[in-house]
Amino acid sequence: MSNKIVVLFGGSSLEREISLKSGKSILNTLKKSGINVIGIDPITFPLLYLKKYGFKKAFIALHGKGGEDGTVQGILEYLNIPYTGSGILSSAITINKFLTKIIWKEHGLPIIYPYFLLNKKDFIKKNYLTIEKKILQITLPVIIKPNCNGSSLGIFKVNHMDNLFNILEKSFVYDNNLLIEKYVKGTEYTVGILNNKILPPIKIGYSNIFYDYQSKYYLNTTKYFCPSGLNKNKEKELEDIILKAWKVLNCRAWGRIDVILDEKKNFRLLEINSIPGMTPKSLYPIAAQKAGLSFYNLIIKILSLTK
Template sequence: MSKKIAVLFGGNSPEREISLKSGKKILNALLKLGINAIGIDPINFPLLYLNKYGFKKVFISLHGKGGEDGTIQGILNYLNIPYTGSNLLSSAITMNKFLTKTIWNEYGLPVIYPHYLLNKKNFIKLNYLKIEKKILKFKLPVFIKPNCNGSSLGISKVEHLDDLFNAIEKSFIYSDDILIEKYIKGEEYTVGILDKNILPPIKIEYPDSFYNYQAKYYLNTTKYFCPSGLNKNKEKELKNIVLKAWNVVKCNKWGRIDVILDENQKFKLLEINTIPGMTSHSLYPIAAKKMGLSFYDLVLKILNLNK
């Protein structure tokens, strides 16, 4: 009998819905490959029982808090069960957008400036006019985003000062810290990493003013281009930036980095996703397919990276 594999999906983060879709698709692929896999939702199953039930490996398909922030990785380290994706420290660092950007900047990698981190407690204490003044130095529009969250949940593009307070309040629903950064107009790309390989970059075109939750998962008007349309030199430059960005935060196995190409043809790093979505709308499988990997090949490869 083959090793018993647990596929973790669901959880209690705001990204639960996407995690369920990703996890079930992964589980079905493993079952069709004849692998002894069982889907587990941590909401219904105490993870400390994984050893007791004989699980030898875990495929993590939990998105957001509790999945990508090092929590689950810490539990599995304690249980001494191998798992897919990056380790505890890299997961915890990259879940924090501000911290990731700070490290990237230290290593001379291109990030969006100016930006400003605002804590919920400080927001209550600080004079709101002071915050307005600080943000006006950025010049509108700005992006307001939860510092530790994914799937574009809680993100707003603020073009008028009148909308600032509501955008901040909305963002605080998802995280105790929010990141406020200058809006950069440009073209968005996402680049997957599988083991030591950079997957073909994907260019994203979306109908709204930014790549929001609806555009990511539900709208059929969002377009993906793979090949990306970048010339050879520009694509090489992008891959070099992405690889360095991946390595300096010591991520490994598999993941995705989002990047914007501004109007001056300069790449700016946005964020890392250490457990990319694997739904029918997800980008990671699209890039892998372009490299010749079917969804089944991809799932198997990710699972076997943690031997």
């Protein structure tokens, strides 16, 4: 009973489907090793009862809102149950793309700019001229992203002003705030962090306009390259950027940061993922494997970093 562990997965966010897959992978791995572990979906079980049922540690495999935004972390801290991943404040900040960019910029880290945040109220009020003016200042094409959402859901590229408001409407389905930023052409990389050390970077090759939800989870044309093909100097530069980006947000234990290498060969930070996917198609386990960590050893390592 002393080591009773709960894996939290599922939840009510738009990323529920991915979370169920992540959680099941983690749960099955821990079960096979004989650990006393139970999987719980917060939709069907009130989390305030976790203490009552004798759980000593929580492995959070919830993605998106309710999992990566500090909410579940707050409940677990209240219950005094150690959990995997970043704390309340770091989780609440990193799920918010706009806030994350502001902090990174403040610390002199390379981000994509210009950018601005658009609230649904302004859109409903039909402040179209103001919105158009702001977007034209950025200059087309632009990328529109739901501000507090993951898995590339609701992300669109806008090339022409004539379909702008139609696209904004579609994107607002996912969030009440949209981050609108300059579209940057380049090569995307994702870098896992484990205990303040970076895992081998992965270069992402995709056939769609950008690395969207379909490319991530369903298309067989998406290719991952690890080693990434970056030369030693570029890899060192990337490592320095990633570790600084991680530390200024006070993140801990494990996570993933996405970057793009633009056509001028400059890295630009995209976003941070405080609870990466752990599905059979997920990138974090691929990078860990390249670093010599089996899926089982990776799970045990993350579990050992609970706070």
